[in-house]
Amino acid sequence: MDGAVAAGFESVREEFARVVAAERDDYAGQLVAYVRGERVVDLWTGPGFTADTLTGVFSSTKGAMSLVVALLVQDGVLDPDQRVSHYWPEFAAEGKQDVTLRELLAHRAGVIGADAGFSLEELADDRRIAARLAGQRPYWRPGVAFGYHAWVIGALTGEVVRRTTGRSIQELFEERVRAPYGLDFHLGLPDELEPRFATTLPMLPTPEQQAEIDAEVSEPESLGGIAFNEHRADAPELWDFPNQRIARAQGQASAGGVASARGLAGMYAAAATGMNGRPPLLDAGTMAAFAQIQSIGHDVVSRVHKAFGLGFSAVAELYPFLGQGAFGHSGAAGSQALADPRSGLAYGYNRRRYAYPGGAAPENEGLLRACVTAARATR
């Protein structure tokens, strides 16, 4: 294992060593934590993996998307309680006229996908997704339920942003977040950084895990199937999406981001605590508003218990040892990134091999607990 930890964070290194020891020989991953803007954990390991290696972070991208929306709300440019159709008139079709930006960000709009699904080219392009979904009838009456808008929430909010500012989420993220803080978190990976990109590797389930996967019949026309675009035969498999140059080049705002753990954790440090002597991007009120639970309970797409703030996941419901008000997002291959304002922690974890069973990898629990425990002890 390479890298370093600050004094007081030795237990994090030990926990990461335990994780690595329990993985396959070809495991590669990165773990970074900031506390009140100081990088206190900076670890990486695995064949060909350095601190600068970039991978697709899947839905951890939604954290970047949500941060841009939060900045615009903080600026008074967007109002969460305004109707989406106010900003984007075409969205009013098919009974969506009263859906608010708040409901959209809380996964309550019901516009989880398109009846005919999306090709790779469409899926990589937020504007094409948005154009298709403007006329889509919601899969449930908006507001009566919530369900993960897995592939499309970034495109839908992105269209609101574009109509309002004339700029894309990707452009605003670059200008206001990535470049000023020098973050390795890219919504749209430039050609010159391609040599640092490492493809996501497919899951290698054990026979027992494979049996469980096989037992869960995936129904392409179910709400989950539609939200994950499984009803579209010619679309790429989810795990392979960022491995397509077209996907990572455009930095699709739901799942097309590319980052290192330094980039993941750094973005949340920039947002919540500031870093490198710069102030935090978000004020306390904006953070609290975006972290506040807006949807909690049975997610009708994922069919498990979930909690969302505005765009961000309300991660304290998943990791109850975090403080209320923590906000972040995880990605399909196993990445997790978040800020916990009460302890001052910003956390980023990334791994190359898609983890079983998909979503925040199980090792995040121990790693995150070690980080937050140490962060509180150093206060």
Add this chain to the structure above:
Amino acid sequence: MDGAVAAGFESVREEFARVVAAERDDYAGQLVAYVRGERVVDLWTGPGFTADTLTGVFSSTKGAMSLVVALLVQDGVLDPDQRVSHYWPEFAAEGKQDVTLRELLAHRAGVIGADAGFSLEELADDRRIAARLAGQRPYWRPGVAFGYHAWVIGALTGEVVRRTTGRSIQELFEERVRAPYGLDFHLGLPDELEPRFATTLPMLPTPEQQAEIDAEVSEPESLGGIAFNEHRADAPELWDFPNQRIARAQGQASAGGVASARGLAGMYAAAATGMNGRPPLLDAGTMAAFAQIQSIGHDVVSRVHKAFGLGFSAVAELYPFLGQGAFGHSGAAGSQALADPRSGLAYGYNRRRYAYPGGAAPENEGLLRACVTAARATR
């Protein structure tokens, strides 16, 4: 087994044969499917059972009720977002003044029964039910939850229909649906068809099933008890309801319908795809609006996960291999009927012996999967 299947639907016949082989010797049932208006499956079996045998279909009746309401909404006669008390002023009593027709159709009104319960004579008569429930206090604050209005949703919507059109649901169903399409689905069985009626036979649980039934103590005063009228000692048992002439003669709109599988499937073909050269009764927008999920999650009456559209069950939540937008309803003895507009399938299944554990019989899953798979293959 008698009857026939069209080319490409042989697998449906095989599945039905498996079902029959697994049942008792006295099993009697009917299975019918239409695809885009053509009858492609028409099977029946069992002692004394023909294609023309009629039985009580219990809550599959709610599909007929919902179709009548959908027609009136399509005509602009009813507005789902209008308050019920607008159409029916007496309904405003006891805090129900703001309940909308949409909430009523989505089982959110909380008027699941009457404190004193209903006698057989009352239960068979939608007008008497409605008169009693006008003054009933809801069992939960309208809108905060949903729960199956098992015995009464047809009476409540029926009163809205009667106040608005001067006609009953039964009359409108006869004129606009049953007669024009020549369907064997009767809300009010005429005397002359009585010879074709076969009584529902009681459940014959195995000892293990009986033990499970006994373990689930039925509490007559619980929400489920009240909704199923179990707190009324002199009321008929549910399974025996359509066996009472008074019940099937009046075709109570929640559970008093009498049909064959041809009638069940034919009604959904008439509604969704047209049949026999006639156009569909519902346009695409009306279908989508009535199929859209309005209530999903924990049903406080049934205490299981459920999903309702407007009056219809959102059956894709139950059978996730169906397309979103499918709509239908099942009945207590085991019947199931539905339309899946995406595949063009209309499906009807009926059986004489009340199936364990009550509601859509378990065999519907395999039968329906076979039908929809074949329907898609023939597209």
Add this chain to the structure above:
Amino acid sequence: MDGAVAAGFESVREEFARVVAAERDDYAGQLVAYVRGERVVDLWTGPGFTADTLTGVFSSTKGAMSLVVALLVQDGVLDPDQRVSHYWPEFAAEGKQDVTLRELLAHRAGVIGADAGFSLEELADDRRIAARLAGQRPYWRPGVAFGYHAWVIGALTGEVVRRTTGRSIQELFEERVRAPYGLDFHLGLPDELEPRFATTLPMLPTPEQQAEIDAEVSEPESLGGIAFNEHRADAPELWDFPNQRIARAQGQASAGGVASARGLAGMYAAAATGMNGRPPLLDAGTMAAFAQIQSIGHDVVSRVHKAFGLGFSAVAELYPFLGQGAFGHSGAAGSQALADPRSGLAYGYNRRRYAYPGGAAPENEGLLRACVTAARATR
């Protein structure tokens, strides 16, 4: 066992004897029931326990709080659908301006605690709690979920009462409920009654129970941790709260009440049926309105299925053999008190030793079933 039962209630005595026989030797408890205002069960047992022994009843106190609110609503002084901030302007802070009294009473406001927690002195004083919570940001967006406001609902409603009437809940309870009916249910135990007070004894779990307790890691910063003030290191343990003189002296309206089972049952008899020749405090409409289910399903604090009316628990969801419209509340150490207007039953149970696993003690189910069965038989 001491005390008496009326003719027809012998089965209750037998059930209580079974309960006592299954407990430890030092078990002490009281069981009282009224039917239509007549005391028909009056039993007590255990070392040093008499009919007049008083103990802390924890959250059964919320029944007294809710009764005072119900009286003010009945009087037209409070309107459940009015905004809390109408009565109490400071409450409007941090996005709470539109929270209604109804939502507050239904545990939907999200103001379950304070970020920094409460000391014992604060926790014992409703006015200090209210002052702290006026500026608290809700832990979820008000209305999108419900969760048990365990320590604070009495302070929040109490501040509404105080701003409106100039009196505290404690004063109004004394004047309108306790004194007129001579009830041993005290919100603020006078010095002269201290000799009758018995401390709550800590739970004595079996090794198996202790293992289950240990397995459920309590996370102080989770929603449950905050609601139960576990994130505050210097606060008293819950079980020990009424054992502090400061707590019981002030009769904090969420959990600071002190009563005997006579007091518990007597209060519900006074409320629902009248007693000792006096009429009931609540009319039928008010009772039904406060008992009506307002929140039902997953409680995000307790993480179990719950049902609340207005302040009261909708106890028929917990004890489905009760009639709909029953209302009451239980307390952490095991007490339960309620009224079942349909059977005319008022029930109170109290025990000295904190019961596993906390909340309404398991023995309430059998005791209450025996009481309601006998009450119905004597109608």
